[in-house]
Amino acid sequence: MAEQRVLVVGGGLAGLAAAMKLAELGIPVDLMSLTPVKRSHSVCAQGGINSVNELTRQQGDSEYLHFDDTVYGGDFLQHQPPVKEMADWAPRIIDLMDRLGVPFNRTPEGFRDQRRFGGTLYKRTAFAGATTGQQLLYALDEQVRRWHAGGMIAIYEGWDFLSPVLDDDGRCRGAIAQNLVSMEIRSFPADAVILATGGCGLIYGRSTMSMACTGSAASRCSKAGVKYANGEFIQVHPTAIPGADKLRLMSESARGEGGRVWVPRKPQDSREPGEISEGERYYFLEERYPKYGNLVPRDIATREIFNVCVNEGLSVEADRQCVYLDLTHISREELDRKLGGILHIYEKFQGVDPREEPMKIFPAVHYSMGGMWADYERTVEGGLVLGSPRNHQTNVPGLYAIGECDYQYHGGNRLGANSLLSCIFTGLFVAPSVQNMMGSLSSSAHDEKYDTLHRGQRAVRQLEHDNLLKREGGRENPYVIHQELGDVMTKAATVVRDNDQLKDAIEKVNELGERIENCSLSDTGNWTNQNVMFTKALRDMFPIAKAILQGALARDECRGAHYKPKFTMPGVEADDPAERRRQAEAWCDAFEEKNRKWLKTTIASFDKEGEPTLSYEEVDTSIIPPRPRLYGLVGAEVIEEVWKGRQANRNGSANGQSEPAPATAAATS
Amino acid sequence: MIAPAHDHHDQPSSFEVRVLRQAGPGEPSHWERHQITYEPNLNVISVLQKIAAQATTADGKDTTPVAWDCNCLEEVCGACTMLVNGQTRQACSALVDKLLADDPSGIELAPMSKFPVLRDLVVDRARMFRALERVHAWIEVDGYGDRGAGPRESQEGQEFRYPLSECMTCGCCVEACPQYAKVELTKHVDETDEQFEKRQEQAYDESFLGAAAISQAMLFNEHPTGHMNAGERLEALMAPGGLQVCGNAQNCVSVCPKEIPLTTSIAKAGRQTTWHAFKRLFDR
Amino acid sequence: MDSQANSSTQSFLARNDFLIRRLHSLSGLIPVGAFMVVHLMVNASVLESPAAFQKNVYSIHGLGSLLPVVEWVFIFIPILFHAIVGVVIVAGGMPNNNQYRYAANYRYTLQRATGMLAFFFIMAHVFHMHGWFHADVWLENVVHPLGGAQFKPFNAASTAGLALQGYVWVAVYVIGVLACVYHLANGVWTMGITWGVWTSAAAQARASAVCSVLGVLLAVVGMGALFGIRASGSGEKLEQAIQAEDQMYESKVASGEVKANEHKRRHEEEAEKSESEDDLAALEDQSAGATQRE
Structure with missing residues (x-):
């Protein structure tokens, strides 16, 4: 048997963490990435990384509460065992990153400093200035470089993943990829392929995501049979800087460090913000959510900003939607120390100093909670079995998905500073699973017997490519189609969703999907042809776009980032105590009914043409029973009271019996 | 859009962009002129995106899109470094309004000179x-x-x-x-x-x-x-x-x-x- | 690592690049720069009086037969080493001042330009005053016909002064001395970075200010020396200088402090011959006058 190797696709946090951990386990790795790994999208993460720490522990915090915040923030849509495992690992992961040299901000005594992030009441977030993602990525990049120098990791930068190679039994034996410079197409035999290819923000045209985040790798896997889960859950970040080419993120840490969101009470008040007195300012988040203030979970902050601009007409500017994010009450020196990086971005791209003048921001597409379906193996205690070959394996054996491109950790809505954690965690955690899976194989994908398989698959991709170059296209321009796709998606499937609009959007996207087949290439050369690579990626945006729209259309409820005004559950407004009680009971009944119907993972399976079909899967909520998310709801107290009463009764009757685990992915084998 | 640092009333309706193009390593290079419709708050990346969508030179000839490197567009990934008016910098943070204020004759884009050119503005x-x-x-x-x-x-x-x-x-x-x-x-x-x-x-x-x-x-x-x-x-x-x-x-x-x-x-x-x-x- | 394995195949010079560059940096200060400072200060003593200058020259020549050894080991060879390595460095640089108009970048280019200027100037200067070698065949057949070896240590101010009467030579000396001074002052500043003496931007700025002041002072000293010596080469001052020098010579010979050595004294014929190149009527007159008076 030839040497076994692993192919890691994607060089962001997750991919790098997986590669270095595999190398440590003695497994040779091929690491493939669209961009030089150091330029991966993880560099854009700004605010920090969450874990319970010594200080929060003393205030009563624990791994369990981090886990609880994460599933509560995610509206209970995630399977709980992986999340629990992640929260348990979090302190160790931050310790490891600390050892790798990440320059975390320090307290005067030399300990890691922490800030508070959205969706929690504890200061759990460790940070390195306002470029935490960059710093974490570089630390992993450095370790991978170290293994590369030692010969354990081969790096293929500037390669685009075209498809997984599946053998007759449907097991993944490697991948086909194309070089962005030479346009060479070759096969990469591998005994396990780990996809760590990030999000799909480019489907929305402009987002806070990088230009490499097309989602094409996930889409190409879906065509090979990999299921895509919870596609409709797209996080829209409340605060981004609008721009012609990109919507640049303004980190949640700006609010974590005391930034306040407001609009003038007088619509489109033309005065300079500094001249508007406190009384004339509407701090709408603080007024509506006194407990969390400006740090409500992202989906809520986004909706409130959207609402105050669109429905209440209080946008700061008349011809453009935006609100103030104000840091001017904080000292320059403190701002520079803690937020220097992001303030620099605002200054550089807007030409205005945010230390002097409030920033103007608006929500933007930011993160895909959904992604490739991935498995796990649960322990009796509710965590994951370390090293189980099933952990993070997709429904295609030998093909794994980690990081943003899997769906497991964030449910209906991701909490700030949890994505860096989930990326590094999944990267480290998947390595022993892959090792054990490979140990059970009796062959290597580099064995001669697989040569024909790889040659054949390569030839298919080569033919596709040649045909695309030769194609007599119509006059469709791929860049224009991309723009139209982005507009349709942004309008229909972001903050507020409406079924009629979604139906329209599906029709338009289908139409665009047909038009893309009529694209003419303005470059038909075979050297660094970005035109053809973009066209391929654009074509592969359609299956995921359709999965997002159809998932959103089907899901008639509000959950996390998925919000349909027609299916909201109004709070308790009555004054009479008995009536209040009755309404609260009714509310709780409705809530239970909603969960029975919709507390399910949306699973999209695709045909060869990339048309999705939806099915649903139970969610393992056996550790923390779902409870209503009551942030800012009218009558929240009475609903909570009723709900707690019901829970107490239930626990009493179920006394001693553990909840049965759902039969699907969560089942222990 | 957000108020820029200076006003635009004297801005032209379009401006010229000259790009130093090279088909591949070792190939000769040549300047190509493009005419871009002016909009406020453009950066060099959006200019290159416009050039890619236009696929036509200032003289009206069909051309291939200019190849360039970029990823994050917020100056943290380092990909889009090139020479903008002879100065090395990231294209994403090179704002057109500022460039035109400094030199109204247009914008000149060239690949970095210290690295092998792979194509156009893409270097290794x-x-x-x-x-x-x-x-x-x-x-x-x-x-x-x-x-x-x-x-x-x-x-x-x-x-x-x-x-x-x-x-x-x-x-x-x-x-x-x-x-x-x-x-x-x-x-x-x-x-x-x-x-x-x-x-x-x-x-x-x-x-x-x-x-x-x-x-x-x-x-x-x-x-x-x-x-x-x-x-x-x-x-x-x-x-x-x-x-x-x-x-x-x-x-x-x-x-x-x-x-x-x-x-x-x-x-x-x-x-x-x-x-x-x-x-x-x-x-x- | 590969890079270390490769190094055995690289040339001796490439392998020892770091050492050579550090020696180059060091040699610029010690002994070359230090020598230059002493040289300019000694020469500037002419401003006090030609006799004071002469006295300093005697103390240097007190080394006697060791002097050529000292000259070669501590002055000529280090200068040559500094210059040759310097030329290699200059050849490896690609100034880009048109693109990047920063002050430090101009200083970088100027450091290289003044280095080259200084090198040519020093070669010319040593030939002009010293003649490079003191073998008779060389002196008679090459140096004297070309107007070199003008300086006579026992008539220090007067011979040097006479050699500096031509405007061309004055211009050469002004440019040359200023180039040397800039090269030293800026060189001290870069040396502090090379060796890690001043590291922070603020410290580098402070060091830069100090080096600038030193440079200006040294330039003043240099110009003082140059024009002081030049002044001793004409008119009444020349006469006084020769008188003082000759008196000092005679008393030193009489006391046995100095051995009589006509090679180190001025000769009328040579003085006349020396005008052959850039002859100026004025210079001729003065020399003639001086001869007459003697």
Whole structure:
């Protein structure tokens, strides 16, 4: 048997963490990435990384509460065992990153400093200035470089993943990829392929995501049979800087460090913000959510900003939607120390100093909670079995998905500073699973017997490519189609969703999907042809776009980032105590009914043409029973009271019996 | 849009963009003119996107889209470095309004001159990553198991390391460096890819490290754990193509988009290599 | 690492690049720069009086037969080493001042330009005053016909002054001395970075200010020396200088402090011959006058 190797696709946090951990386990790795790994999208993460720490522990915090915040923030849509495992690992992961040299901000005594992030009441977030993602990525990049120098990791930068190679039994034996410079197409035999290819923000045209985040790798896997889960859950970040080419993120840490969101009470008040007195300012988040203030979970902050601009007409500017994010009450020196990086971005791209003048921001597409379906193996205690070959394996054996491109950790809505954690965690955690899976194989994908398989698959991709170059296209321009796709998606499937609009959007996207087949290439050369690579990626945006729209259309409820005004559950407004009680009971009944119907993972399976079909899967909520998310709801107290009463009764009757685990992915084998 | 730093009423309806194009390595280059419709708040990336969508030159001839590198578009990934009006910088943070205010005749885009051109504005900066390997730019941890937190660090220490750690290997510092000479090899006909790569790496290893890599060596020497391997890094800085090639023109620090104190790193490297050389001379 | 394995195949010079560059940096200060400072200060003592200058020259020539050894080991060879390595460095640089108009970048280019200027100037200067070698064949057949070896140590101010009467030579000396001074002052500043003396931007700025002041002072000293010596080469001052020098010579010979050595004194014929190149009527007159008076 030839040497076994692993192919890691994607060089962001997750991919790098997986590669270095595999190398440590003695497994040779091929690491493939669209961009030089150091330029991966993880560099854009700004605010920090969450874990319970010594200080929060003393205030009563624990791994369990981090886990609880994460599933509560995610509206209970995630399977709980992986999340629990992640929260348990979090302190160790931050310790490891600390050892790798990440320059975390320090307290005067030399300990890691922490800030508070959205969706929690504890200061759990460790940070390195306002470029935490960059710093974490570089630390992993450095370790991978170290293994590369030692010969354990081969790096293929500037390669685009075209498809997984599946053998007759449907097991993944490697991948086909194309070089962005030479346009060479070759096969990469591998005994396990780990996809760590990030999000799909480019489907929305402009987002806070990088230009490499097309989602094409996930889409190409879906065509090979990999299921895509919870596609409709797209996080829209409340605060981004609008721009012609990109919507640049303004980190949640700006609010974590005391930034306040407001609009003038007088619509489109033309005065300079500094001249508007406190009384004339509407701090709408603080007024509506006194407990969390400006740090409500992202989906809520986004909706409130959207609402105050669109429905209440209080946008700061008349011809453009935006609100103030104000840091001017904080000292320059403190701002520079803690937020220097992001303030620099605002200054550089807007030409205005945010230390002097409030920033103007608006929500933007930011993160895909959904992604490739991935498995796990649960322990009796509710965590994951370390090293189980099933952990993070997709429904295609030998093909794994980690990081943003899997769906497991964030449910209906991701909490700030949890994505860096989930990326590094999944990267480290998947390595022993892959090792054990490979140990059970009796062959290597580099064995001669697989040569024909790889040659054949390569030839298919080569033919596709040649045909695309030769194609007599119509006059469709791929860049224009991309723009139209982005507009349709942004309008229909972001903050507020409406079924009629979604139906329209599906029709338009289908139409665009047909038009893309009529694209003419303005470059038909075979050297660094970005035109053809973009066209391929654009074509592969359609299956995921359709999965997002159809998932959103089907899901008639509000959950996390998925919000349909027609299916909201109004709070308790009555004054009479008995009536209040009755309404609260009714509310709780409705809530239970909603969960029975919709507390399910949306699973999209695709045909060869990339048309999705939806099915649903139970969610393992056996550790923390779902409870209503009551942030800012009218009558929240009475609903909570009723709900707690019901829970107490239930626990009493179920006394001693553990909840049965759902039969699907969560089942222990 | 958000109010720009100056008003636009005197802006033209369109402006010219000249791009230095090159079909591939070793091919001749030529300037191509494009006419772009003016909009407020454009940056050079959106200009290149417009050029790609237009696919027509200023003279109305069909052309292939200009090839360029980019990813994050917020000046943290370092991909889109190029020469904008002769100056090395990131295209994403090069704002058109400002460029036209400085030079109303248009905008000139060229690839970086110190790296092999792959196509148009795309260059191969592998040498910079290779330099990071030369100076052992990493912390030699025992492994990735749980061993508790890293060493405690003073705020002062963190405030020294953090700016150095912001280096995104964009290449501005070496592009502007008069001591950093371009290394470009051509592949022999009878050479395999691996052989060519090997030869290229060898050529890179003998050439100047550049400010970015020198500064990274200082970043890791400053870390308590990294300090344990400081000697290895200093040896690399003293090897051929090392620190000594620096000519103190200090352009690196002037052009660095992250304002990294590169010349402080260089001087620190000077100090550390001085002590290291003495120790080597007298301690063994 | 590969890079270390490769180094065995590289040339001796490439392998020892770091050491060579550090020696180059060091040699610029010690002994070359230090020598230059002493040289300019000694020469500037002519401003006090030609006799004071002469006295200093005697103390240098007190080394006797060791002097050529000292000259070669501590002055000529280090200068040659500094110059040759310097030329290699200059050849490896690609100035880009048109693109990057920063002050430090101009200083970088100027450092290289003044280095080259200084090199040519020093070669010319040593030939002009000293003649490079003191073998008779060389002096008679090459140096004297070309107007070199003008300086006579026992008539220090007067012979040097006479040699500096031509405007061309004055211009050469002004440019040459200023180039040397800039090269030293800026060289001290870069040396502080090279060796890691001043590291932070603020410290480098302070060092730069100090080096600038030193440079200006040294330039003043240099110009003082140049024009002081030049002044001793004409008119009444020349006469006084010769008188003082000759008196000092005679008393030193009489006391046995100095051995009589006509090679180190001025000769009328040579003085006349020396005008052959850039002859100026004025210079001729003065020399003639001086001859007459003697």
